Amino acid sequence: MSSNIGSEAQAAYQKYLEASTIDEKIKRLEEFISLVPKHKATEKIVALNKSRLAKLRREQESLKTRAKTIGKQVSPFSIKKEGIQLILISDYNSPGVGKTSLLNLLTGAARDKIGKFTPVPEIGIYTHKKIRYQIVDMPSIMEGASSGIGNGKEIISQLRACDLICFCVDLSRNYKNQIDLLLDELNKSHVRINVQPPPLTIEKTGSNKIQVFYLTNESKELNDVEDLTEKIKEITHAGGVRNGIVKVFGKIELDQIVDTLNPSVMYKKAIILGTKGDLALTKNTFSELEKFYSNIFPLVIGTSAEKKKIPGDFGKIVLKYLQKMKVYTMNKGIIAEKPLILECAPNQPTIRDVTLKIHRSFLESFDYAIVIRKKARQTKKKVGLEYELKENDIIELHTK
Ligand SMILES: Nc1nc2c(ncn2[C@@H]2O[C@H](COP(=O)(O)OP(=O)(O)OP(=O)(O)O)[C@@H](O)[C@H]2O)c(=O)[nH]1
Numbered sequence: 401m402s403s404n405i406g407s408e409a410q411a412a413y414q415k416y417l418e419a420s421t422i423d424e425k426i427k428r429l430e431e432f433i434s435l436v437p438k439h440k441a442t443e444k445i446v447a448l449n450k451s452r453l454a455k456l457r458r459e460q461e462s463l464k465t466r467a468k469t470i471g472k473q474v475s476p477f478s479i480k481k482e483g484i485q486l487i488l489i490s491d492y493n494s495p496g497v498g499k500t501s502l503l504n505l506l507t508g509a510a511r512d513k514i515g516k517f518t519p520v521p522e523i524g525i526y527t528h529k530k531i532r533y534q535i536v537d538m539p540s541i542m543e544g545a546s547s548g549i550g551n552g553k554e555i556i557s558q559l560r561a562c563d564l565i566c567f568c569v570d571l572s573r574n575y576k577n578q579i580d581l582l583l584d585e586l587n588k589s590h591v592r593i594n595v596q597p598p599p600l601t602i603e604k605t606g607s608n609k610i611q612v613f614y615l616t617n618e619s620k621e622l623n624d625v626e627d628l629t630e631k632i633k634e635i636t637h638a639g640g641v642r643n644g645i646v647k648v649f650g651k652i653e654l655d656q657i658v659d660t661l662n663p664s665v666m667y668k669k670a671i672i673l674g675t676k677g678d679l680a681l682t683k684n685t686f687s688e689l690e691k692f693y694s695n696i697f698p699l700v701i702g703t704s705a706e707k708k709k710i711p712g713d714f715g716k717i718v719l720k721y722l723q724k725m726k727v728y729t730m731n732k733g734i735i736a737e738k739p740l741i742l743e744c745a746p747n748q749p750t751i752r753d754v755t756l757k758i759h760r761s762f763l764e765s766f767d768y769a770i771v772i773r774k775k776a777r778q779t780k781k782k783v784g785l786e787y788e789l790k791e792n793d794i795i796e797l798h799t800k
């Protein structure tokens with residue numbers, strides 16, 4: 401251990417080395433990391449030990465899961481996902497922000513539960529332009545949810561599977577307290593909000609070393625690549641990968657290596673729904689909030705359940721934010737009732753995506769497709785697999 405970390409940190413590290421249980425090792429390593437002074441010279445030591453810590457936490461978690469008894473009842477927190485899933489969350493310290501009221505406004509569900517504490521999730525279906533959105537009204541999130549307080553683990557595990565997290569914020573109360581608590585608990589649970597995954601992949605392989613490849617011009621032009629490669633190797637090794645291939649696609653921070661090694665790190669899209677927009681001074685609060693959090697939340701929507709106000713095209717706004725679009729399939733001239741949802745990122749979807757979405761076997765037997773685009777000059781076209789689609793296209797697949 402290098403000497404520029406200070407004697408207190410040295411001592412804490414020694415205790416970590418001597419610890420005999422996983423719990424104690426975690427505690428000692430946390431102490432050590434908090435004691436190391438944070439600057440350029442210690443950056444690697446910190447990242448290296450964060451990687452060790454994350455590995456220990458994964459081991460601890462899997463021991464706990466194994467220890468749980470089998471044959472438990474189905475939890476009301478395990479929700480069967482349907483359509484595009486939006487989860488409403490709020491801060492427990494600000495009770496009654498109006499989540500159940502919003503659920504009711506959008507879906508008509510849970511009318512009799514408004515104004516009462518919601519202890520288990522309430523669910524409703526909101527339909528817009530034939531697309532079904534499952535709205536989940538979660539019990540509010542307590543401080544310490546990330547370590548399991550107030551069904552925190554169950555709530556967060558549902559958030560991991562959803563399409564969009566909606567931070568519900570009462571505009572008539574202190575908005576920073578509400579948002580910061582939620583951001584903090586999600587961050588501690590490794591749910592990263594509105595950020596792109598790092599341009600990095602790590603695959604375990606059979607070979608007996610760690611290899612690092614820089615695959616884009618941007619990554620090839622990084623400063624001091626040799627030094628970075630060494631750091632990547634050490635951090636990856638500390639995170640439990642002995643043999644593997646690391647691919648770098650762009651500029652990376654050392655902490656992002658730790659995140660990539662940790663399978664529990666998730667990248668989720670989120671928006672803010674400001675509630676009670678009918679109350680005094682909430683217009684000002686809305687503008688202030690929108691500005692203050694603009695670097696984290698590009699989309700903030702004002703609502704009032706009291707005045708039944710929410711954008712009429714809420715579904716369309718959500719779909720666009722999630723970078724998804726809808727198309728329709730057609731069979732023997734009959735257009736399917738339910739639209740097909742396609743991803744618009746990172747690339748515009750093509751006929752190939754439609755075939756894969758319907759069934760893999762379509763790809764092998766694919767011959768051609770007919771695309772009907774209503775506002776186009778040539779409304780009906782015969783196209784191949786790579787043809788790029790637009791919203792509301794109608795597609796008929798023909799097989800050989
Ligand atoms: N003025 C006003 N009051 C609202 C609005 N939305 C909800 N409320 C009131 O706020 C109170 C709490 O609403 P709920 O929808 O139950 O709040 P919640 O977020 O589900 O509360 P918990 O389940 O306890 O977390 C109720 O008395 C609602 O009538 C609104 O838009 N304007």
Ligand SMILES: [Mg+2]
Nearest residue numbers: 500516517518
């Ligand atoms: Mg409620």
